[in-house]
Amino acid sequence: MLTNERYELILNKLATHKTVKITELIEATDASESTIRRDLTELETLNKLQRIHGGATLPDRDMQELSISAKSEKYFSEKVKVASLAASIVKEGDFIYLDAGTTTFQMIPFLKDRNITVVTNGLTHVESLTEHGISSYLIGGYVKATTGALVGQQARNSLKQYHFNKCFLGTNGVDPVHGYTTPDPDEATVKSLAAEQSRTTYIVADHSKVKKSSFIKFLSIEEAVLIIDEMPEDILNELEEKTLVKVVQK
Amino acid sequence: MLTNERYELILNKLATHKTVKITELIEATDASESTIRRDLTELETLNKLQRIHGGATLPDRDMQELSISAKSEKYFSEKVKVASLAASIVKEGDFIYLDAGTTTFQMIPFLKDRNITVVTNGLTHVESLTEHGISSYLIGGYVKATTGALVGQQARNSLKQYHFNKCFLGTNGVDPVHGYTTPDPDEATVKSLAAEQSRTTYIVADHSKVKKSSFIKFLSIEEAVLIIDEMPEDILNELEEKTLVKVVQK
DNA sequence: CTGCTTATGAATGATTATGATGGATTTTAT
DNA sequence: ATAAAATCCATCATAATCATTCATAAGCAG
Incomplete structure (x- = not known):
């Protein structure tokens, strides 16, 4: 499975469920825990998600954050x-x-x-x-x-x-x-x-x-x-x- | 297999699957790894696709972020x-x-x-x-x-x-x-x-x-x-x- | 045929992605 | 509050993928 495919899968799961667990992702992608962690770290720096203990959640997105605080x-x-x-x-x-x-x-x-x-x-x-x-x-x-x-x-x-x-x-x-x-x-x-x-x-x-x-x-x-x-x-x-x-x- | 035929095949696979792996393409075209890489490089300069590690994906997605983070x-x-x-x-x-x-x-x-x-x-x-x-x-x-x-x-x-x-x-x-x-x-x-x-x-x-x-x-x-x-x-x-x-x- | 260009495949060393490990940290249960 | 469990992080070795180079093969004009 390609890196980008995992990214997409992760983001899709996030979009539908608001949160994802790392264990779920390991199961779904058949990748190792390390890889999933790296994916989450990367996607976090891109502001696509926010890491939380055990998984990730939708971010306070730049734009949405602004409009939310607004x-x-x-x-x-x-x-x-x-x-x-x-x-x-x-x-x-x-x-x-x-x-x-x-x-x-x-x-x-x-x-x-x-x-x-x-x-x-x-x-x-x-x-x-x-x-x-x-x-x-x-x-x-x-x-x-x-x-x-x-x-x-x-x-x-x-x-x-x-x-x-x-x-x-x-x-x-x-x-x-x-x-x-x-x-x-x-x-x-x-x-x-x-x-x-x-x-x-x-x-x-x-x-x-x-x-x-x-x-x-x-x-x-x-x-x-x-x-x-x-x-x-x-x-x-x-x-x-x-x-x-x-x-x-x- | 002619070069153009390969190009077409690659782009078709991309259109249907959003991403392709190089190994898939080698299998499908029966060409060498080098040739496929060259094809991808060429198609990328034509903006037909975007290379990623292990394969290629459709271009354009998040152009701004990618170009900056890349x-x-x-x-x-x-x-x-x-x-x-x-x-x-x-x-x-x-x-x-x-x-x-x-x-x-x-x-x-x-x-x-x-x-x-x-x-x-x-x-x-x-x-x-x-x-x-x-x-x-x-x-x-x-x-x-x-x-x-x-x-x-x-x-x-x-x-x-x-x-x-x-x-x-x-x-x-x-x-x-x-x-x-x-x-x-x-x-x-x-x-x-x-x-x-x-x-x-x-x-x-x-x-x-x-x-x-x-x-x-x-x-x-x-x-x-x-x-x-x-x-x-x-x-x-x-x-x-x-x-x-x-x-x-x- | 020769010389030229282009396409190809193979080999290499470099780069990147991955999975496993062990020890820290956090959460959960008691 | 404490111990156990789960999760996290840093590090490492390995595997996969990558760019580059070279040699060969194919196509083609003269």
Whole structure:
């Protein structure tokens, strides 16, 4: 039996049963314990599975892990709805900017097969973008280890090279008076500039951000279209005096 | 049995079984082991199949992962030795450029706790860099999905913002006459520019690259210090007339 | 026929995969 | 908590497979 055939067999068993025991695999492949162990070690380094005592189990896969940890996040399903609505605005051939952040990340699966070009400052976005076959540019800059965002003066300089017809930004606060705000000055300047470089700017947010404001304002309400999952009637009216607001249909 | 008949038989078996063993093919075609091997080699260069130890399998599956993991397997221990030697050159406070690629990737663990700043075009490097607590900047540019390298004009512009005292580049060919070469024009221009922006440039390579040349020349031999695991005496002499060569101690 | 190219098979030493062993570690049962 | 059982890891020798080289055979143009 060829090495690859064993790999396949192992992965198949895993896919159907979620876990496999080494003894099972020895029996099924007629290989020695050593060989099976080596197979598991190898497949583990390829992130195809996770070894456990006595066998193996499905891994916290890179992508799935991200989406799983994202799912455990607050308002995940709302974010996906917002992302879906935002993505529906993107048309064939568009040249768009995708801000780092979880909501914009959720837009990616909805963007495939649309022959668009994406520029982003989100390191974590890139893997998903290329996996979905989307032509991608990353801006340069300092790597903020905690969020995987590219920030700072270098990011701004790098960003100046591009122009977009649509720009999608996340935010930490949406307030009729204080505008769109975020706690990190480095990220704020990058957001502002991205908006400047774009014909239209869209803010994606869930309702938990409404009437909140954070440290730094990066855009006024008028400067962007707001895409959100739900919104109290009174504030919606207040915002709509200043800009277009798209609320997800129930 | 004619060559083409064998080819057909091999591809048929593959189509139905997903994998074939060489011993099976010897039996089925009544040809010698050598002939079958030659057939497989040929069909592989035509991308009709992928050779694996003991036989062959259908191509394409997990192309990205395989090409990356395969690369890091061949001459892996040599690469690590070279990487270790190269990393020993980096001093406290240095500001260095780290090219995308497997050998430069192996340098990262050797660089920690040295209070340096790293700029790179290797998307895959970033995670490892931040894990090792190294302050990192990524240049911008087009994301080349196969290698995770940032390339193109935007990468060049982004790179121009930085200056280094040391620059570490990988290469596909080292030749006394043709210099340092690589198959991808986009990557080549980025390498050249990185070298320009640096006081000193180091090429890291394993001996399999010696006397090879690829499509595009990005540097002359004189322009960089060569760091390599081993080297035939005659070529070493020839190279040493032009530049400094550091060979890993046995 | 001669000289040339191409295909083949055999032999070699190198590389890789494998299975077995013994001692460490972890789990399980008491 | 302790002992027994199972599982794990590192190491080794062996077997299988691999790349390379060489010599021969087959096909073919001149």
